[in-house]
């Protein structure tokens with residue numbers, strides 16, 4: 001068997017990889033010796049500390065050593081480190097903080113190799129494609145490096161070229177990891193709830209997707225189409241004529257990386273608006289489109305001089321199912337309403353707990369951890385504190401983080417960290433909850449309307465306070481207009497689908513044998529400034545007229 005198939009494979013296939021290295025054992029053995037000796041050296045260091053009772057004193061040094069070791073071992077291990085940096089359930093906190101730094105840690109590779117690769121991949125001399133290209137890369141990352149260039153037609157572009165021999169290195173490491181996973185799993189004190197080899201396979205599949213730049217280009221276009229009507233979000237265009245699976249040519253983004261907070265501020269850009277764009281577009285990805293950027297670290301986000309925010313690096317994206325998006329909305333609402341019984345059920349539905357888990361003892365634990373984190377004020381909520389506290393819970397209860405959520409959690413924590421670096425007073429919930437409340441109240445889809453009803457009724461009783469809270473919070477979002485929402489609400493209430501809600505509302509109004517006028521008055525006081533009676537009358541009239549027309553249309 002030749003080297004060719006492994007270097008060319010586009011898809012991760014563990015069987016094919018195992019076949020290939022079965023006939024090249026010396027390569028596997030040599031690499032295994034390197035990896036094992038580095039890890040052994042690291043573990044001996046930890047044991048030495050513990051023997052001399054210097055663990056506390058040396059813990060930062062050891063964490064840095066771990067990061068350096070993974071960097072030394074190359075792209076696969078850097079990616080493992082990046083993935084582990086999202087797993088507070090598996091990794092110690094001090095290690096976690098070092099692993100988060102595993103971005104852009106590799107030295108660049110030779111320019112001559114990079115240019116030869118561009119020509120070989122695109123089948124033409126560089127000078128025929130690019131009018132200019134920077135002599136050195138502007139950035140070197142784990143899998144590739146990026147040059148700034150100009151097309152013959154004048155457009156400014158970024159040219160991303162993959163590191164040489166990436167597939168052979170990655171396949172060999174994955175082969176060894178898979179082998180180790182199958183042999184070591186029974187001895188590891190991990191509560192993963194999965195077969196360890198499946199985890200390696202999932203990681204391998206994602207990594208192979210990431211090193212296919214054509215896939216990244218397609219992701220960028222899909223992401224762009226989701227945000228095509230949003231004038232605040234920019235996605236670079238892909239120049240397909242100059243792309244292959246190892247070279248990507250995309251529109252150059254002129255702007256300031258959000259890591260460079262000084263430059264962003266010096267350019268006079270409004271950081272609060274940027275944060276709002278970042279958090280809202282992040283929530284839209286998760287809760288509306290279900291297609292999300294799984295690596296939104298600040299180096300992948302740019303503030304543009306015209307106030308837009310640009311995303312780059314679409315190598316790692318993930319897709320959420322409709323039911324997951326809805327459960328996530330539920331979980332946010334339950335969390336804010338301090339509804340820990342329902343929140344525990346959400347955790348089961350999302351896969352954090354198995355359906356067999358007895359959730360009774362977990363509810364008070366959730367309350368202890370999350371009640372404290374949210375504090376008296378919804379605005380005190382902060383994902384970093386929550387994930388830190390959660391990692392403590394993970395040791396005592398059978399929580400596990402489904403792989404998909406590791407990415408979501410990382411995405412949320414990094415977005416929050418990013419926002420905090422621009423505005424230390426920032427409270428993610430002040431943007432997130434109005435967004436969720438607005439989406440529920442506007443109820444664009446039947447599923448969301450059902451969710452709203454579920455939120456408003458608890459144990460068959462209408463929760464006036466929740467509706468009040470939700471309206472009050474939604475109104476803090478400047479883009480929230482109550483009038484169209486009221487129109488949609490009325491339309492729904494008078495429709496066939498709304499008959500259940502009509503009945504429940506009547507029951508609620510007359511519950512406990514009294515007319516709940518005080519609650520209605522409080523609600524009215526809350527909304528009356530936005531909904532002038534005359535305007536409301538017009539809205540009601542148009543809804544009734546619309547209904548009559550619909551009924552007539554149905555008759556004929």
Ligand SMILES: Nc1ncnc2c1ncn2[C@@H]1O[C@H](COP(=O)(O)OP(=O)(O)OP(=O)(O)O)[C@@H](O)[C@H]1O
Nearest residue numbers: 139141142143144146158236251252253299312313
């Ligand atoms: N379209 C662009 N416009 C301007 N700069 C860019 C563009 N694309 C990439 N860069 C620069 O190149 C760097 C690396 O690009 P990118 O993040 O896409 O590479 P990567 O190999 O996927 O890195 P990572 O390790 O983050 O996965 C970016 O941080 C940025 O500085």
